[in-house]
Amino acid sequence: MKLKIDIFHKQGPFVLDTNLLLEGSSIGIYGHSGSGKSTLLRCIAGLLRPSVGLIELNNETLFDSDCRVWVPPHKRRIGMVFQDAQLFPHWSVRKNLKSGKAKRTELPYTEEQVINLLQIAPLLSRSVQDLSGGEKQRISLARTLLSYPRLLLMDEPLSAMDARLKSRILPFLDRIHRELAIPTLIVSHDLSEILQLSDRLILLKEGHVAAYGTLDSVVAHDEMAELIQEKDLNQIIGHQLRGRDTTPDFYHERKISH
Amino acid sequence: MINLTPTELSAIGLSLKVAIGVATAVLFPSVLLGWLMARREFPGKILLESLVHAPLVVPPVVTGYLLLMTFGKQGWLGKHLGMELAFSWEGAVLASSIVALPLAVRSVRMAISLVDRRLEETALTLGRSPVWIFLHITLPLAWPGVLGGVLLAFSRSLGEFGATITFAGNIEGVTQTLPLAIFTALQMPGGENQALRLTIFSLILCILSLIISEVLTRKTIHSYEVKDRHFS
Numbered sequence: 001m002k003l004k005i006d007i008f009h010k011q012g013p014f015v016l017d018t019n020l021l022l023e024g025s026s027i028g029i030y031g032h033s034g035s036g037k038s039t040l041l042r043c044i045a046g047l048l049r050p051s052v053g054l055i056e057l058n059n060e061t062l063f064d065s066d067c068r069v070w071v072p073p074h075k076r077r078i079g080m081v082f083q084d085a086q087l088f089p090h091w092s093v094r095k096n097l098k099s100g101k102a103k104r105t106e107l108p109y110t111e112e113q114v115i116n117l118l119q120i121a122p123l124l125s126r127s128v129q130d131l132s133g134g135e136k137q138r139i140s141l142a143r144t145l146l147s148y149p150r151l152l153l154m155d156e157p158l159s160a161m162d163a164r165l166k167s168r169i170l171p172f173l174d175r176i177h178r179e180l181a182i183p184t185l186i187v188s189h190d191l192s193e194i195l196q197l198s199d200r201l202i203l204l205k206e207g208h209v210a211a212y213g214t215l216d217s218v219v220a221h222d223e224m225a226e227l228i229q230e231k232d233l234n235q236i237i238g239h240q241l242r243g244r245d246t247t248p249d250f251y252h253e254r255k256i257s258h
Numbered sequence: 259m260i261n262l263t264p265t266e267l268s269a270i271g272l273s274l275k276v277a278i279g280v281a282t283a284v285l286f287p288s289v290l291l292g293w294l295m296a297r298r299e300f301p302g303k304i305l306l307e308s309l310v311h312a313p314l315v316v317p318p319v320v321t322g323y324l325l326l327m328t329f330g331k332q333g334w335l336g337k338h339l340g341m342e343l344a345f346s347w348e349g350a351v352l353a354s355s356i357v358a359l360p361l362a363v364r365s366v367r368m369a370i371s372l373v374d375r376r377l378e379e380t381a382l383t384l385g386r387s388p389v390w391i392f393l394h395i396t397l398p399l400a401w402p403g404v405l406g407g408v409l410l411a412f413s414r415s416l417g418e419f420g421a422t423i424t425f426a427g428n429i430e431g432v433t434q435t436l437p438l439a440i441f442t443a444l445q446m447p448g449g450e451n452q453a454l455r456l457t458i459f460s461l462i463l464c465i466l467s468l469i470i471s472e473v474l475t476r477k478t479i480h481s482y483e484v485k486d487r488h489f490s
Contacts, residue, residue: 047379073382080383086376090398099394101385147384 001025001151001183007043007053007063016040016050016207022185026177028194028215029187031204037187040204041153044185045080046073057151074101079149079182083156085136087128093139094124100147107148109180114145117179118172134165138172145180152176154186158193166193173197266452268431269439270459272347273416276435277467279351280415281408284362288407291359292366293392311360313421322353322424329425349426350433354418358411365410369403370396409471416463436460 003022009015016036029037042048044055046062049070055063057078062071079100087096097111115121118138123131131139137157144152157173158166174197177184188194194201194215201218203211210223218224262270291310295303313321329336329343329352336343343349373396381391397404419437426433428442440456443449 045383047382073379074385074387077385078383080380082376082380084376086374086380088377088381088395099381099384099386143384149383153383 002056002058003044003151003185004054004056005040005044007050007055009039009043009048009050009053011039014039014207016043018204018207018209020202020209020212022200022202022212024183024200025181026184026186026198027200027202028198029185029202029204030191030194030218031189031210033189034206035204036207037189037204038155039207041080041155041185041187044151045078045153046071046076047080077147077149078151078153079144079147080153080155081137081141081144081157083159085133085140087131087136087139087143089128091128093120093126093128093131096128096139097124097143097146100143102146102148109145111146113180114142117175118142133161134169137161137169141172141176145176145182149182152182152184154184156187156189159188159190170196262455263452265430265434265439266456266459269434269436269456270463272350272431272434273436273460273463276347276350276354276418277412277415279348280354280358281412283351283355284359284411285404285408288359288362288366288411289397289404291363292370292404292407293396295363296367296370310363313357314360318357318418318420319424321356322421325349325353325356325421325425344425345427345429345433347426347433350418350422350435351415353421353425354415355411357418357421358414361414362407362411365407366400366404369400369407372403373399406471409467413464413467413471416460416467436463 001022001024004020005022006019008017014034014036016039018036018040029040031037039048043050043063044057050063050065052065053063054061054065057076061067061069062076063069087093088099091099115124118141120135120138120142123135123139126135128136128139137160141157154173158169161169170193173186176182177197184197186194186197198215200213201211201215202209203218203221203223205223211218211221291306294300295307295310326344327333329339329349331337331342331344333344341348343352377395377399378391381395382388386394416435417437418435419441422433422435423438423441428434428438430439430442434442436456436459440453440460443453443456446452
């Protein structure tokens with residue numbers, strides 16, 4: 001995936017000003033509430049029109065304010081999974097799964113593959129209202145995957161879940177990325193999720209890109225020191241221990257002091 | 259058993275005919291206007307809203323007079339129409355529709371506003387077009403409100419008086435609906451009994467239409483549940 005984002009968007013007092021060339025298959029977006037994470041995803045999906053700028057996906061222009069190019073969201077083939085599953089309440093689980101429009105002639109994976117991957121076969125005969133939060137989110141993921149997106153955006157897909165449920169869903173997200181090979185952009189304010197699911201990281205701060213690069217390089221960035229939460233320290237150190245240890249000293253110091 | 263006179267029977271039949279005409283006539287414009295007002299921002303929106311809602315505050319006689327100036331035999335639009343709307347039952351439908359439209363639009367607008375926008379956004383990211391989304395997501399979810407609005411217009415038209423008498427007149431068997439027949443009976447010496455009978459029928463019809471509205475709304479909600487089970 002090659003995604004170029006050079007946009008400026010003003011919404012009241014908030015300004016999103018990003019200039020990025022994203023390459024990779026799984027990219028995390030991290031930042032505090034109000035840093036512009038969701039706004040950035042909505043601009044990429046086409047749900048929000050930036051004030052000015054340019055968005056290109058694999059050399060195809062999706063938005064260019066200078067040339068007045070605007071590809072509407074339903075023609076972008078960019079899937080999005082929201083914090084709430086957003087299942088259509090008047091339809092069955094099966095019909096929800098079929099609500100996506102597949103625009104490809106050659107499908108890279110089958111419906112059965114997705115159903116098996118997310119282990120939702122027992123849920124197909126259930127009513128949407130009878131599903132638990134985790135089950136709803138798995139159906140939502142499956143529905144998005146069955147619209148065969150060329151890029152998958154996930155906006156805090158686990159934030160409405162408790163820790164136990166998160167630990168059950170995380171492996172599914174990881175498998176989507178590995179087995180179906182769909183480039184993914186995942187937004188989270190929980191660094192541990194990003195560390196598990198991404199190979200590159202964007203650090204957003206007040207609408208600006210504070211850092212972008214590999215997990216190691218961004219985690220070691222000075223700006224991270226302000227954003228990092230205590231609960232993430234274990235994750236970071238665990239992650240660093242699995243790979244090359246470039247953990248900045250202040251992380252070790254903070255960990256030791258607690 | 260109450261024996262109804264031909265005049266009374268005609269007034270009841272005509273009222274139902276006009277009310278069904280109104281319910282049919284307001285369906286499409288109320289859905290379109292309700293959706294525009296709930297989901298779109300455009301220049302002149304406030305003006306459009308004011309125009310649609312004007313019949314709620316403008317005296318019905320004024321509405322009828324304006325219709326007469328527009329669609330009457332010598333009206334600026336009427337003289338090109340090739341058919342006479344004024345003083346016909348179709349004219350009574352038009353007058354009642356204009357008066358009842360704001361009620362239907364308000365109900366539809368409220369129903370569409372209540373549909374979670376994020377569902378529509380989700381459908382967009384699934385590759386579905388705005389028209390598909392409106393027909394398959396927004397409208398089905400707002401349907402009870404749409405139905406409620408149309409039935410409210412039906413009920414309102416049963417009680418319409420001012421605009422109808424001004425534009426369509428009070429012609430027995432042609433445009434004399436229940437309220438007009440009650441008015442005529444009250445003008446006649448000894449017509450109190452007839453007025454009372456028609457009043458009772460008018461009340462029965464209005465209450466029945468409200469009960470039907472409630473039953474249909476519940477049925478619509480129930481049908482979603484059945485459909486959901488059927489697909490699953």
